[in-house]
Amino acid sequence: MKSSITASTIPKLLIVEDDVIFANTLNRRLTKHGFDCVQVDNNNDALLSCHRHSPDYILLDMKLAQENTLSIIKPLRQLRPQSRIILLTGFASIATAVDAIKLGADDYLSKPVDSQTLLATLKGNKVAPIADNNQNEKILSAEQVEWQHIQQVLKANQGNISATARQLSMHRRTLQRKLQKRPQSA
Template sequence: MLPSRASDAPFLLLVDDDEVFRERLARAFRERGYEVVTAGSVDEALEIARQESPELAVVDLRMPGRSGLELVRELHAMDASTRILVLTGYGSIATAVEAVRLGALNYVPKPADVDDLLVALARGLGDPSPQVAEDVQAPSLARAEWEHIQRVLADCGGNISEAARRLGLHRRSLQRKLQKYPPAQ
């Protein structure tokens, strides 16, 4: 059950399965004047959103059970005015594109703090932000390869055999590449 809202503070729904990280972010948002409700799963977040639609949602991509992308889709379907940021430690261009296509405003890789999220929100809304660094570095070759593999895999609907065929790789080679952590930028 949601607490009754008495203030005009922006209502934020924060969804992440990592309780310590979720509560740390929630505290930081509250210190900046947001009214925050947290959830540890997609189903819990949907229950909260059905009671009162959030103005802003920060959604982790990977959670046990249903994906954060499913939550983005359902939150956007419930209320298209909800501004949604996707937060993940497993970022790729393919998932960023998919998140935005489903209704997310922006995509933020972990580790991220509340200031990173507020900058991403400002960028997604098209607001100029003096905090945004303009020196964008090109990704490393390994990172570009990993992102390309993720995009092809997403285009194939997660079918590893089809993705391997399109990439010109043996299926087992592709599986080994997918087991590695994403390379640093």
């Protein structure tokens, strides 16, 4: 018995990520959700794959080894004007988010990202953060936001303090002091 889904109805996704383990995880996760995934690890291959495979969706890691994918957003947009381009980054900042959107990205997500948020963003839906029923959506202080960001980066670096400090552009001892001072809940 043949499947009723044809190759033309399966959405194509180009994953541009130099972390092979993370790229493979994204590929498996999104293939299970019905995407036909192609993954590459540099800007030249991203442009070539975009031309060859005509993806409907493009996931870009902002930092690839020695390259920055912000520089290929415009060419990708010219090759595939209807594709959704999502920038993924462990180096989240308002400035790069604004730059990415101005260059033609459709959305911007910080790593690590959960499957629900990623799928919703690919489909063009905004996902509201899951509210804790025990708290009435309290506003976080700057210190609490910084703490959460540090924790996300630390998790992405599998607890490696030195790698996390480099990624956050701070001295290792400064990071250790910040980790010892967990901000009080408001």
